[in-house]
Amino acid sequence: MSKSDACVLSIDAGGTFLKAALVKGDGTLVENSFLRVPVNSAGSAGAISTSYRQLAVLGLAKARENNLNLTAVGVCIPGPFDYVEGKSLMTHKYASVKGLPMRPWLQESLGDIPVCFLHDSHAFLLGALWNSTVYGAERTAGVIIGTGLGFASMLNGRIYANLQNGPGISIFSRPYKGRTSEDHVSRRAILSRYCELTGCTPDTLDVVDIAGLAYQGQAEAQLVFKELGQHLSEIIHDILRDNHFKGLLLGGAISKSAGLFLPQLKNGLSDLPQLRYIAAADDIDMAPVFGAARAALFPLHYQYELT
Numbered sequence: 001m002s003k004s005d006a007c008v009l010s011i012d013a014g015g016t017f018l019k020a021a022l023v024k025g026d027g028t029l030v031e032n033s034f035l036r037v038p039v040n041s042a043g044s045a046g047a048i049s050t051s052y053r054q055l056a057v058l059g060l061a062k063a064r065e066n067n068l069n070l071t072a073v074g075v076c077i078p079g080p081f082d083y084v085e086g087k088s089l090m091t092h093k094y095a096s097v098k099g100l101p102m103r104p105w106l107q108e109s110l111g112d113i114p115v116c117f118l119h120d121s122h123a124f125l126l127g128a129l130w131n132s133t134v135y136g137a138e139r140t141a142g143v144i145i146g147t148g149l150g151f152a153s154m155l156n157g158r159i160y161a162n163l164q165n166g167p168g169i170s171i172f173s174r175p176y177k178g179r180t181s182e183d184h185v186s187r188r189a190i191l192s193r194y195c196e197l198t199g200c201t202p203d204t205l206d207v208v209d210i211a212g213l214a215y216q217g218q219a220e221a222q223l224v225f226k227e228l229g230q231h232l233s234e235i236i237h238d239i240l241r242d243n244h245f246k247g248l249l250l251g252g253a254i255s256k257s258a259g260l261f262l263p264q265l266k267n268g269l270s271d272l273p274q275l276r277y278i279a280a281a282d283d284i285d286m287a288p289v290f291g292a293a294r295a296a297l298f299p300l301h302y303q304y305e306l307t
C-alpha cells in the first residue's frame with residue numbers, strides 16, 4: 001500500500017467508554033470508522049485490557065474494510081500517567097492497571113507499530129488547532145471544562161509540558177475563593193450551584209438540562225453559567241496575562257454551551273490586549289481524537305520551560 005493508504009487508530013480513553021476513529025495523514029476522518037467500546041475504569045486489569053484489545057481488533061477490521069494500512073495508534077488519556085512508558089499512574093480510576101504497560105494490549109493485534117500516549121488536554125488543543133485557518137498555534141491556551149477543569153498550552157508550535165509530559169500549567173487544584181478552581185468551574189460546580197439556587201438534588205438532572213433551561217430563559221440557570229464565566233476569567237486572567245497568550249480555545253462538554261458564559265468570560269479578560277480571540281473549538285467532541293491522531297502521525301514536540 002502507498003503512503004496515501006496509511007491511517008492511524010486514534011483513541012480517546014475515558015473512564016466509561018473508549019472512543020476511537022481512523023484518521024488519515026491529512027487530518028481527515030475515515031468515513032464510518034467511529035468506534036465505541038465500553039470500559040470499566042473501576043474493573044479488573046483483565047477486564048480493562050480486554051476492552052483495549054477489543055478496540056484494536058475492531059480498528060484493524062475497519063482499516064481493512066477501507067483498504068487502508070493501519071500504521072500507528074494515538075491514545076489520549078488523563079493523568080497521572082507515564083506517557084513515555086505507556087503506564088497509568090492513576091489511583092482514582094484504572095487503579096487495577098496502575099504501573100502495567102498498556103502498549104502490548106494494542107500491539108498484540110496490530111503488530112509492532114508505534115503507540116503514542118498523550119495527555120487528553122494536550123490532545124484537545126492539538127486537534128483543535130490542526131489544519132485550522134482561523135486559530136494560530138503561536139501562543140495559544142486551551143481550557144477544557146467537563147467533569148473536571150483542564151488546561152493546555154501551545155508555545156510556538158510546541159506543547160508546554162511538565163517533566164512527566166502532563167500540562168505545564170495546571171489550574172484545577174489552584175486555590176480560588178477558599179476552595180479550588182475545579183470546585184467553581186466543572187460539572188459538579190454547575191450542578192451544586194444550580195441546586196443551591198433552586199433546591200433541587202444534583203442527581204435529578206445534568207448540565208445539559210440546566211443549559212436547556214438557561215436557553216429557555218430561566219433566571220437561575222442563566223445565573224449559574226454567567227457566574228461560571230466570571231469565575232473562569234478570574235482563574236485564568238493572570239496566567240494568560242503573565243504568559244502573553246494570544247488565543248484561548250474552549251473544549252470539554254460544557255463548552256458546547258459556551259454561548260451562555262462567553263460574554264462574562266470575555267468581559268473578565270477584556271483588559272488583555274494581546275488576547276486576539278476567545279472561542280469554543282469548532283468540533284469539541286472530535287478534537288481530542290484528531291489530536292491523538294496528530295500525535296501518532298507526527299513527532300510530538302514538548303517544551304519544558306516558559307519562554
